[in-house]
Structures are given as C-alpha cells and as structure tokens.
Amino acid sequence: MAVIDRRPGIxxxxxxxxxxxxxxxxxxxACMTVLLMLLTQAPLEIPEQAALLPAVSLCCVWFWSLFRxxxxxxxxxxxxxxxxxLLGYLPPGVGIFTLLAVQxxxxxxxxxxxxxxxxxxxxxxxxxxxxxxxxxxxxxxxxTFRVLLPYPAVFIAALSIAIxxxxxxxxxxxxxxxxxxxxx
Amino acid sequence: xxxxxxxxxQALARLTLPVLIVVSFGVMLLGxxxxxxxxxxxxxxxxGLAPIYAALAAPLGRIxxxxxxxxxxxxxxxxxxxxxxxxxRLRRWQTIALALDAENQRLKASLRWIPDPDASFVTxxxxxxxxxxxxxxxxxxxxxxxxxxKGEIAVDERGLIGRITEVGSRTARVLxxxxxxxxxxxxxxxxxAHAILVGTNGARPRLQYWPEGIVPQExxxxxxxxxxxxxxxxxxxxxxxxxxxxAPEVEPAAMLQKLEIVRIFDYGLNGVTAPEPPSRPSPGRH
Numbered sequence: 001m002a003v004i005d006r007r008p009g010i011x012x013x014x015x016x017x018x019x020x021x022x023x024x025x026x027x028x029x030a031c032m033t034v035l036l037m038l039l040t041q042a043p044l045e046i047p048e049q050a051a052l053l054p055a056v057s058l059c060c061v062w063f064w065s066l067f068r069x070x071x072x073x074x075x076x077x078x079x080x081x082x083x084x085x086l087l088g089y090l091p092p093g094v095g096i097f098t099l100l101a102v103q104x105x106x107x108x109x110x111x112x113x114x115x116x117x118x119x120x121x122x123x124x125x126x127x128x129x130x131x132x133x134x135x136x137x138x139x140x141x142x143x144t145f146r147v148l149l150p151y152p153a154v155f156i157a158a159l160s161i162a163i164x165x166x167x168x169x170x171x172x173x174x175x176x177x178x179x180x181x182x183x184x
Numbered sequence: 185x186x187x188x189x190x191x192x193x194q195a196l197a198r199l200t201l202p203v204l205i206v207v208s209f210g211v212m213l214l215g216x217x218x219x220x221x222x223x224x225x226x227x228x229x230x231x232g233l234a235p236i237y238a239a240l241a242a243p244l245g246r247i248x249x250x251x252x253x254x255x256x257x258x259x260x261x262x263x264x265x266x267x268x269x270x271x272x273r274l275r276r277w278q279t280i281a282l283a284l285d286a287e288n289q290r291l292k293a294s295l296r297w298i299p300d301p302d303a304s305f306v307t308x309x310x311x312x313x314x315x316x317x318x319x320x321x322x323x324x325x326x327x328x329x330x331x332x333x334k335g336e337i338a339v340d341e342r343g344l345i346g347r348i349t350e351v352g353s354r355t356a357r358v359l360x361x362x363x364x365x366x367x368x369x370x371x372x373x374x375x376x377a378h379a380i381l382v383g384t385n386g387a388r389p390r391l392q393y394w395p396e397g398i399v400p401q402e403x404x405x406x407x408x409x410x411x412x413x414x415x416x417x418x419x420x421x422x423x424x425x426x427x428x429x430x431a432p433e434v435e436p437a438a439m440l441q442k443l444e445i446v447r448i449f450d451y452g453l454n455g456v457t458a459p460e461p462p463s464r465p466s467p468g469r470h
Contacts, residue, residue, distance in 0.1 A: 088316035093212030
C-alpha cells in the first residue's frame, strides 16, 4: 500500500531495511493478537481452556484500539473476529460483531481514557468485558436457538478482567518500544 | 490508489467501522443459511494448524510430565498403600471375571450365538481442544491417508468419548458426549431400560426419556445401545449420579478433561450419520 508520509519533520531516507522495520512495528498489534489466540488453542491442558480465546481476543482488541488504533484498523479486527469464530466454534459473525463493538467503544472513549491511569483503563475494560461476554452468550443463544447456561459467559468476563493486567504490562512496554513506528 | 480529498478520506475512515458491523450481521445470516461454509473453513483451518499443535505437544507434554512427576513423588507412600489395597481387590475381581467369561463362552457355544463382527480401529493423538465455550469437541491428528469417516466411534481406555463429526485431510473432530448437540441411545445395565443421554456442555451429560416405572439407580452403569444402528451395544459410558435437584446425570468413565490418545472404531454402522456433502470428494476407504 502506498502510504504517503504527510507528517512534518526531517527523517532518514526510506531504505528497504527501514521500510521493513516500519512494517514490522505497524504489524505488531495484529500479529501479536493472532499469535496469542493460536497459543490459547495449544494443548495446555488447563481446565476451562476454551474461555481463554475470547478473553485474550477481548484484551488485545481493547488495548490496541485504545493505544494504537491506526495499527489495528477495523478490517483487521474483522478478520481477528472471524478467526475467533472459526477457532472457538462460535456461530460465525458473533466474534466479529463483539470485537468490532469493543473497538467502537474503545475509539469513542479513547480521548478521555488515554489521559487517565491504568486503573481507569482496567476498570472500564471490566465493564466492557462483562458486556462483551453477555453479547457473545445472547447472540450464540439466538443463532443456535438454544438456552445456554450463563456460567461460561460469567467465566469469560472474569477471566478477561483477570488476565488484562498480565497482558497489558508487556503490551505497554511494547507500545513504547517495538510497536512504535516512529522509532524505526 | 484512488486520489480522494482529505474530507472524503476521513468520511470513508469513519464509515469503515459501522459498515463492518453491518457486514458482521451479514456473516451471521450467511452462517445460519449455509452451515457447511463454516464447517469447511474450520476443517481447513484445523488441517493447517494441526502440525503446529502436534509440534507443540511434545515440549508441553514434557512440562506436564515433570509437574505430575513432582506431585507424584510427594505422596508416593500413600499412593503405594492405596494401590496395594486396590490390587488385592482387583485380583479378587479378576478371578470372578475370568470365571464369568468362561461361563459366558460356554453358554454362547451351547446357544449357537452369532458373534458380533470384529471392529477395526485406528489410534490417534488429540492435538487440540477443538471446542469452544459453547461446544465440547477435540481435534485429532490423523495421517493423510487415514480412512476415517464421519460417524465412527471414539473411545479412550476407559469408555466412550464421542463420535467423529468432521473429517479433514489431516485432522478429525470428535464431538464429545458432553456437547450440547450430543444425543446417544443408552441402556441402563441392571434394569436393561433404554434411555437417551443428552449433553449439556457441562461435565456430566443428562439422562432422559427412560420408560415409565423404571428409575435409574445411583451408581448404575450406563452402556451404549445398538438401537438406531449408530453405536455398537455395550460400550461403557459411565455411571448414574443424581444432582442435588434430583436429576439423573451420568459421570463419564472416560477422562474427557485430559484426553491424549483416542481409538477410533469403525463398526460399519451408519444409522444416523449425516450424508457427506456431495461436492467434496471423500477419500476412498480402500
């Protein structure tokens, strides 16, 4: 894609190595998300492992939509959602819708949340995770015409809230270093 | 790339998210209208990912083995005493079983009993949990020329675990008996009454539709029924256990939480198997 750099300032010439570096940094959020999603499906033999996939996807989309929305654009989130539906055996479309909605919320709250501390980001994410788990549960029931136990939805929400800090700390470090295209 | 004014480009950027959300509803409708597309996409994805998970299985297995070994070293004394007890008990049962088996053979011989056909089986490794939050299934890694078909029966060393529902070129998916969509005709071993074992996505499937006048007994063994020609008779499934609310459930004999090696039996039954989609050429059996 031919991206024309319109930012002011003097920069080194765009050599091949530099361009590759920028691509790697821009692609970091999406690649990390997909890699983590794949890892949740590995035979780890953790009880209730299935809930890890939606939890990890929610955390990743929330974090990167808040802090690097340009590097995780909606079409990429769409593909990540489709991947989640296929890997997690959800009715197709459920994960796509949920993750896009999470991104929409993140983009809407971005300006006010980015200025506040981590506790705020985490606290709001708790609400978002509960809502997202509820949406997945309701849509799955609607699309399969079945009454499902609410317990897995509660577990997804709790797990998402619990693992968010574990993911957010390395993500925040990456956000300032390897995922920053300006440092290329 | 199209040359657009800055305003047009900003408007487009703002529109992407709403449009994609609408498209996601379209995907839901499409998935509802044609369930085969999702199934095929999943099988293809599973085929692609199975080698990665199979490669990961070895180091992960070593880590697990180390952890369990450390735990086992910790309470070896107690375990030893328990095992000695159990061994003694089992030896008593073994003599009874051998005597019964001999008697059974004699009775069958005098009745001119037609023996059940021998089933062929293949053994496969479980490479991934192919279920989700709202589905219970496992993914098996099978060779390229496996000859596994839909509807074949998966068993671990203790009992029935489920049936094959999707077959890819390198993988097969087993729908576990605990899945919400699982319905299995069963027989209660002491009363010989028929019933249906219904999966609930929970750890224990529920027993339903037993005949009037018969009550499943706590601890009664449940085995498969040959009715509907979907399962062979008398495969062990589990034991009856009543919940606090008084509903009979079945505690599976198979270790569904940690499946590693699974045997897939071909009994040549195709009672209630969905027909293979015609457009996909299925690999020949011979």
